[in-house]
Amino acid sequence: MPERFRVDVEGRALDLSNLDKVLYPDAGFTKGEVIDYYTRIAPVLLPHLADRPLTRIRFPNGVTGGSFFEKNAPAATPGWVRTETLPAPGSSKGRETIDYVVADDLPTLVWLANLAALELHTPQWKIGQHPDVMVVDLDPGPPAALRHCCQVALLMRDRLADDGISSYPKTSGKKGMQLCCPVAGTQSADVVSDYAKRIAQELEQAHPKLIVSKMAKNLRPGKVFIDWSQNNAAKTTVSPYSLRAQSVPSVSTPLAWDEVEAGAAGRRPASKPYPAGEVLRRVEKQGDLLAPLLDGGPELPTP
Structure with a gap:
């Protein structure tokens, strides 16, 4: 499989990479399978993510290779990805605001999966609202x-x-x-x-x-x-239908x-x-x- 190739997701051009990279070694579950799962589960997952600032836990080298929390939008975030600048209460880095990603559509979800954002976590409130x-x-x-x-x-x-x-x-x-x-x-x-x-x-x-x-x-x-x-x-809670970094x-x-x-x-x-x-x-x-x-x-x- 080529290391990188371009796909069209609902009119958005995405470069997917290293799809055969194993992210769950005990199960032999690859990045391509992660993207496939999030694509297929999107119809029931996206309504629970809509309008909520998203915290991701990324595992670029798989679940046994270390991870990092990511709240801020990465530097290479496509212009079509929705971001919202919000206060950052309790920020460990002393930030006053964070540019959050909001996953309202399938292209954004696929883009995140390609970044090995295995776990998706949201707060109990939508942007600008009280907890619902x-x-x-x-x-x-x-x-x-x-x-x-x-x-x-x-x-x-x-x-x-x-x-x-x-x-x-x-x-x-x-x-x-x-x-x-x-x-x-x-x-x-x-x-x-x-x-x-x-x-x-x-x-x-x-x-x-x-x-x-x-x-x-x-x-x-x-x-x-x-x-x-x-x-x-x-605080945030793992979203329904999110993958977890287990064996x-x-x-x-x-x-x-x-x-x-x-x-x-x-x-x-x-x-x-x-x-x-x-x-x-x-x-x-x-x-x-x-x-x-x-x-x-x-x-x-x-x-």
């Missing part, structure tokens, strides 16, 4: 596992439902999972984060042997940490609640993450299980 999604991260402290995350997810689903809040689960693509809740987009990140913290504390009090809501890592072994702080305005090309995968119930009982999805090929088959059969996130939700109750 609340996310809680369920992180198991060994020997707790994904099965225990599923148990906590069910508890949290029922508690949120008491407040009229719908929740939709997905795997992280690694060892944990997240619950995503559509909210009104009229309340600040602080309000959303405070509500998530309050619910996490309630569940910890009710299930102290299973759940921890405090940040201290020494409290986590054998429990599931409900990370309510994901809703901080400076195999696993994906942050939306789940149906009956799958979570099965996982809580010790069956899949508790056994292993879903790989890219299986996620494509799931979407072909089920569509986007997180589509309700795009329709908005209610305001969160405040104390």
Whole structure:
């Protein structure tokens, strides 16, 4: 295969390179296959990226060859790629603003995949708006596992439902999972984060042997940490359908609640993450299980 060749993606000319370069050595999964995955998953992925500043984690030499976070648009960003200059709260480099890439279309997604931007992360808010999604991260402290995350997810689903809040689960693509809740987009990140913290504390009090809501890592072994702080305005969460940098090309995968119930009982999805090929088959059969996130939700109750 030639090292570089030009393709047309929806009217945009792109130079793709090194498509046979293996980015997931244990699986023999190449850069060409990464681009193919993101191209095929684009119809359900792009709506979740639209209008959100994008943080990428790039692995130019594959998942075993080191990586770097990238928020700022690279110097060679094509002129047709949408960028937005936004404040940079908590910037590790002391920047006041960052020129973020916004992946609103397939050409941008393919361009990013060609840069080996394997992982895609977004905040819970769209540009110029308040959060329209609340996310809680369920992180198991060994020997707790994904099965225990599923148990906590069910508890949290029922508690949120008491407040009229719908929740939709997905795997992280690694060892944990997240619950995503559509909210009104009229309340600040602080309000959303405070509500998530309050619910996490309630569940910890009710299930102290299973759940921890405090940040201290020494409290986590054998429990599931409900990370309510994901809703901080400076934080991001892995996007649904994003690849993860694991030994195999696993994906942050939306789940149906009956799958979570099965996982809580010790069956899949508790056994292993879903790989890219299986996620494509799931979407072909089920569509986007997180589509309700795009329709908005209610305001969160405040104390």
